[in-house]
Amino acid sequence: MINKEVQNITAAVSYIDDGAVILSGGFGDAGAPISLLEALTKTDVKNLTIVSNNAGEGNYGLAALMKSGKVAKIICSYPISAGSIIFQNLYNNNKILLDVVPQGTLSERMRAAGAGIGAFFTPTSAGTKLGEGKETRIIEGIEHVLEYPLKGDIALILAKKADRLGNIIYDKSARNFSPIMAMAATTTIVQVEELVEVGEMDPELIITPGIFIDYIFVHNK
């Protein structure tokens, strides 16, 4: 019988290796897998690349992981939230690399990785500093830039409920990047509030089918 649940959080993050590209869910705190990120802080892995919309806030979650020195690079759309002090200190001291990607392009590049699209032309960033150096093409009279898939070794995401097969549902706007990151990573680890029986979730309502989920960590057990 398939059971994707891991027994503890140490096991959940044991699948992450040095140098991994980690897709970290959430928009601000909504949907951020805080516990998984903090468990990762306690491991020996290093030289991580983080892909996430923001660069952490305060001293917890992603910010704590960055503070631990394990993050060599962050790929994100908006690292300048008022609370992103740890990131900004690291950046100012040249302790972390930053790649800023427009939010829709960030999301679409991960979708391309998950959907087997080799590259795509988007009008976003054409003619701007963020489009500099990229291949461009005029399509239907509009300048587009060519963007490539952004694939993760690991996705760390947060959800509301899972079953043992890895079917998951989210809560309100905490859904945000997670369904796409789950598709775009080789291995996806989800932190959920509740494990339910197989068949308990409405099949019309399952947002991420188990095919995209590898390990489930139930947080409030």
Added chain:
Amino acid sequence: MINKEVQNITAAVSYIDDGAVILSGGFGDAGAPISLLEALTKTDVKNLTIVSNNAGEGNYGLAALMKSGKVAKIICSYPISAGSIIFQNLYNNNKILLDVVPQGTLSERMRAAGAGIGAFFTPTSAGTKLGEGKETRIIEGIEHVLEYPLKGDIALILAKKADRLGNIIYDKSARNFSPIMAMAATTTIVQVEELVEVGEMDPELIITPGIFIDYIFVHNK
């Protein structure tokens, strides 16, 4: 107060002009907007291009529309179902143009139209007859072909329930192409079984938000 419901089926199809590109939902009969297609048969429009997975079956729905002589061209993945007699007769008599597109590419091209993607590279059809004449590129060692968006003037789709704002849900595998076609057309007309009050549908369960829906025809009224 917004109300996207039309009062009768004649009004529903009155938005369709000569030469329109119509995205017609369904996989076989599941999700096919049979009544809308048949109502269209009774209008004076002509020279239509139909985009649909199949080429109709029997004498009803899409097959009836083709039989009426209104369809100049069909873009589909699989027009050779056993029951597609009307299409096959038209094709054999050079009365209809056919463009065969791999099913995933058909769907992805419509998604690109709906999502503002200018073009995309896909490995599907590379090195095959269906990839002939297309721009190709080797990405990560794999040959890809460049595909362009497939936009509709009109989408005709079937759903289970709608509210007056155009939020809709589908039934089981009848969902298939409809959510994507609704995004990819300038004007989307949905045939539904039931109109429900605003707020009655679970916001987590709404598959196509009203932003993609222009007109609602309630079939079993």
Added chain:
Amino acid sequence: MATTPKIVGLNRKQVAWRIAQEIPEGSYVNLGIGSPEMVANYIPDDREIFFHSENGILGMGPAPEPGQEDGNLINAGKKPVTLLPGGSYFNHTDSFAMIRGGHIDICVLGAYQVAENGDLANWATLDTTKPPGVGGAMDLAIGAKKIYIMMDHLTKDGHPKLMRNCTYPHTGQGVVKTIFTDLAVIDVINKKFIVRELARGLSLEDLQSKTDAPLSLVNNWLTISPPELN
């Protein structure tokens, strides 16, 4: 006595009010982070408008009552919001498909500068000591059917923000449709600034003196007549 140097200008709430009047019933609207969020407060009661938030919400409602905040229901500025009946949730990629695919009717954004050809600069200054951050600005700029700009006519230092050419980094090229400032309503038409409304008592000459690019005034121009809002 408190003084304000702009005796004829609209205050921020009045600019938000003016923009709200411009939004027809049934519109799907994205309001940028900051001042543009105020536009939602001034939509006429009899108009049904749908607010989109790029983090995956359509049908976003106002801030919740104190104590009713839900950390999983926030807007693009990461502030607690509510969902109206008929609202829905979707993932980020679908949300930006709505934006990039031209499904959002109107997006109201702030700006550092707008050029007469419609170029928009609102994501980065010339200060390179701070890390850059773009968020969804570039996607919104190229994606929404109409880009409305809500901004002060001049910078805090008194420099013009309506320019012949943007000196700040571009967010998008030729994307701005209309600019709503404390002093005027200005359309971008054929790469020119065309003034269609002026604050009470303001002349085109006054406005031109505060504007880098040349302005034209339409014949049937109006005076902006906002209600008192404090």
Added chain:
Amino acid sequence: MATTPKIVGLNRKQVAWRIAQEIPEGSYVNLGIGSPEMVANYIPDDREIFFHSENGILGMGPAPEPGQEDGNLINAGKKPVTLLPGGSYFNHTDSFAMIRGGHIDICVLGAYQVAENGDLANWATLDTTKPPGVGGAMDLAIGAKKIYIMMDHLTKDGHPKLMRNCTYPHTGQGVVKTIFTDLAVIDVINKKFIVRELARGLSLEDLQSKTDAPLSLVNNWLTISPPELN
């Protein structure tokens, strides 16, 4: 007495059984229209396998009881199916994202021809009088992690189907992993056909005489030992 010309060969059900044994627990599997659908009938009872259908189903179950058919719950062959507990529905684009994105572990397809380099021909014949139709075959061919082919070793006319080069139009290039025929189990390794199992009593020479491309036999080859299935 009924006669069958292939006295050593497996029947269709036995080939389906053989493929079913090859599918590990937890696999996400797409079965092509036609004979490959039979594979689902022979999955060992203690193995949990998830069947994907390209029209937007994961966790597809067997055909419903007579009278329980639902026209909105059909498989890729448009035949009524059921949904198992834990199954889910999604749109066509998401379904092909699963396929093209390499999330399907195994896809079992029929074929007109397979070439020794793994090229697959299964969507069109050389008959140009009929309209073409490809369905999802090309997406499945390039997308699934492993492509298994279920086919007769020879055409009905006695021509080989395992070829040096496909003479029929390609579905995909270099995509086939393993071919299961009524006579053998053959892997495609480094652009060569490597036989690893033979039907009872069959020699490699017998098999080579029915095959266009050269065959090699692994040292530890096995005899296929299916149960009786009629």
